[in-house]
Amino acid sequence: MTALVALVPFAASVVLALAGPRVGRRLPPATATRLLTAAGLTTALATGFVLAVWAFILLAPLPELVAAGHWSAAVVRGGDPLPAGTGLLPAAAVLGLLAAAIGRAVGFGRDLAAAQRACRRLGPAPAGLVVIDDDRPDAYTVSGLTGLIVVSTAMLRALPADERRVLLAHEDSHLRHHHHHAYTQLAALAAAANPLLRGPARAVRLAAERWADEDAAAHAGDRIVAARALARAGLARADSPPGGASGGERVLAAADTHLEQRTRALLGPPPRRRPALVGALAALMLLTAGAAIGTEHLTEHRFEQARAAYSHAR
Amino acid sequence: MLERELFAAIAAAGRPLTPAEAREALGRPLAYTTVMSTLARLHDKGALTRSPAGRSFAYGLAVGPDTLDATLTARRMARALDGGANRAEALARFVADLGPDDERLLADLLRAHPSGGAGRGPAEADGAETDRAQTSGAQVGGAQVGGAQVGGAESTGAEDQPR
Numbered sequence: 001m002t003a004l005v006a007l008v009p010f011a012a013s014v015v016l017a018l019a020g021p022r023v024g025r026r027l028p029p030a031t032a033t034r035l036l037t038a039a040g041l042t043t044a045l046a047t048g049f050v051l052a053v054w055a056f057i058l059l060a061p062l063p064e065l066v067a068a069g070h071w072s073a074a075v076v077r078g079g080d081p082l083p084a085g086t087g088l089l090p091a092a093a094v095l096g097l098l099a100a101a102i103g104r105a106v107g108f109g110r111d112l113a114a115a116q117r118a119c120r121r122l123g124p125a126p127a128g129l130v131v132i133d134d135d136r137p138d139a140y141t142v143s144g145l146t147g148l149i150v151v152s153t154a155m156l157r158a159l160p161a162d163e164r165r166v167l168l169a170h171e172d173s174h175l176r177h178h179h180h181h182a183y184t185q186l187a188a189l190a191a192a193a194n195p196l197l198r199g200p201a202r203a204v205r206l207a208a209e210r211w212a213d214e215d216a217a218a219h220a221g222d223r224i225v226a227a228r229a230l231a232r233a234g235l236a237r238a239d240s241p242p243g244g245a246s247g248g249e250r251v252l253a254a255a256d257t258h259l260e261q262r263t264r265a266l267l268g269p270p271p272r273r274r275p276a277l278v279g280a281l282a283a284l285m286l287l288t289a290g291a292a293i294g295t296e297h298l299t300e301h302r303f304e305q306a307r308a309a310y311s312h313a314r
Numbered sequence: 315m316l317e318r319e320l321f322a323a324i325a326a327a328g329r330p331l332t333p334a335e336a337r338e339a340l341g342r343p344l345a346y347t348t349v350m351s352t353l354a355r356l357h358d359k360g361a362l363t364r365s366p367a368g369r370s371f372a373y374g375l376a377v378g379p380d381t382l383d384a385t386l387t388a389r390r391m392a393r394a395l396d397g398g399a400n401r402a403e404a405l406a407r408f409v410a411d412l413g414p415d416d417e418r419l420l421a422d423l424l425r426a427h428p429s430g431g432a433g434r435g436p437a438e439a440d441g442a443e444t445d446r447a448q449t450s451g452a453q454v455g456g457a458q459v460g461g462a463q464v465g466g467a468e469s470t471g472a473e474d475q476p477r
Binding site for chain 2: 114115118121122124125126127128129130131132133134138139140141142143149150151153155156157160161162164165167168169170171172174179180184208209219224225227228230231232233234235237238259260263267
């Protein structure tokens with residue numbers, strides 16, 4: 001029973017890994033971003049917790065822990081035939097994943113500080129917009145504590161006025177909704193703590209871009225103009241010589257903004273609400289959280305019995 | 315948003331613009347007074363400088379002597395924060411670089427959906443200002459704002475060149 005309940009978070013991770021990207025494409029982007037981030041965090045916490053509990057249950061019959069915890073080794077071991085040494089496996093896994101998550105969080109902090117320093121050096125930007133004199137068309141949002149939109153003169157000149165408006169509205173959406181801090185980073189953190197969630201984290205990143213695209217299209221009042229802005233900005237970048245702002249990273253960044261998918265999505269009709277899919281994701285989260293809580297209860301119960309048996313034997 | 319749009323329009327023009335010119339460069343029907351007051355606000359905030367031009371002012375970017383520094387900073391930052399496999403992507407790009415297939419696809423798309431499509435109405439929130447735009451149009455000297463100005467994907471280069 002314990003084992004079965006404890007498997008639920010892992011099953012949920014697999015479901016998210018398999019279905020996450022498709023779910024991200026089908027849901028309205030804002031909903032997809034929020035739900036997938038929440039589902040990722042829930043699942044990562046639940047898997048980490050369950051792994052830790054497993055490690056503890058398996059290691060508990062070790063004489064040293066029995067002496068410290070005053071519980072009956074036989075009762076703690078229960079029906080599980082696994083030797084105590086196997087507990088080292090989940091213990092190592094949980095420590096490794098915890099270290100990865102902490103490393104990731106430290107990395108975020110460092111990047112945030114770097115972004116903040118950059119914002120200060122680039123500023124003051126009274127309109128929240130910095131135009132840099134660069135031949136390479138480029139536009140991005142720096143997510144420091146105070147966000148900043150950076151656009152190169154080449155990018156501004158490559159786009160006609162209505163598409164420039166789309167670009168600014170897109171970046172403004174990133175800043176206004178805190179896409180970086182509130183979603184993509186948390187989803188990446190969940191993926192660090194549970195590698196099965198890497199796919200869903202990528203889906204969150206794409207969904208956040210799509211969210212900003214949809215906001216920009218709404219602002220422009222025209223989806224085609226928004227699609228055109230993406231296409232023209234992409235082509236302008238492709239036409240410009242490599243080098244400049246980020247020459248070295250050209251290949252690395254290539255797949256990251258999913259230009260083709262985003263453009264196609266804008267050319268299609270606005271995304272529909274999908275209550276059934278939302279319900280399914282919510283149910284998955286509840287089930288996962290419930291399984292973690294259930295595992296906690298069952299384990300506590302087992303240890304209570306083991307302690308009782310221990311003091312009884314005295 | 316309008317502040318950034320105006321700021322970007324002036325930066326794209328590469329020279330100071332009068333309110334009338336700036337309004338034209340926005341490519342949508344906005345009231346002259348709205349543009350003028352937004353420019354004035356940007357000037358108050360120190361984002362723009364202004365110099366007398368005829369009966370009005372011309373607004374230019376208040377770029378300090380540290381422009382080059384800003385560009386270098388931006389480049390260094392982009393390199394430092396750019397999305398490698400394990401980076402936090404503190405930098406959200408509008409578009410990244412393309413593969414060869416993307417390039418063809420996007421070029422086809424631009425051909426299939428040329429700018430200035432018929433029936434493209436003014437964006438939300440502009441409606442209320444359209445009337446005022448027409449009444450104040452006299453000051454601008456015949457407002458030729460809107461679809462016509464934005465139109466022509468291929469003519470955009472010309473639009474942005476200094477006049």
